[in-house]
Amino acid sequence: MSPILAPSILNTDYTQLGSTIQLLQDSPADWIHLDVMDGSFVPNISFGMQLIKDIRRRTTKPLDVHLMIVHPDQHIQAFRDAGADVITVHYEVCPHLHRTIESIHLSGAKAGVALNPHTPIEVLRDVIELLDLVLIMSVNPGFGGQKFIYQSIPKIKRLKQLITEENAKALIEVDGGIGLHNAEAVFAAGADVLVMGNAIFSDQDPEATMQKIKQLGRNPLFV
Ligand code: DX5
């Protein structure tokens, strides 16, 4: 099994979005990771439903929507209607997380919960069986191109253990600072989904980088 590869378009040139999405559509990327930022939960502001709707029209790949916004409950159906297949909210802004997860499922999307680097995985124990995905932030959310926080590796292992203990099915997604230098270690620790922005789009040959990531699973050490 190779990792599920979810390129993030956050730091790309949005005036070229059509060709970026076409490049991903024709590439070995599995999902497209879309970072929605509100300038309140995180310091940066990115894009919203309209852009996602336009991307939806141009690709058949699943859209993996990472909401870095306060009050995500108010917008879940709108993101689903825009074309989100997976909707991930942040634990840190959801006082009624169980209800939020139910709303995502009611909308028809898969439900994910993201944890900031300081948030322990234990907070998910009582909802883990409801989740389709847990996103471990391996940088502080807000910007692409940051340095991977190495404590994320043991955190992925602890999450994997929690999922096994609770007999849950959630995929482990890891987001931030992943590149060819550490993708193998992240995958070996137990990650199922690798988000990659800078490492793909600042590369001369994004397609070749994506191919290399998809080949990781062929290493018999990690099968
Ligand atoms: C950061 C975003 C990430 C980011 C990843 O807040 O959630 O998805 O775009 O970009 P890289 O791979 O450059 O860290």
Ligand code: ZN
């Ligand atoms: Zn993200």
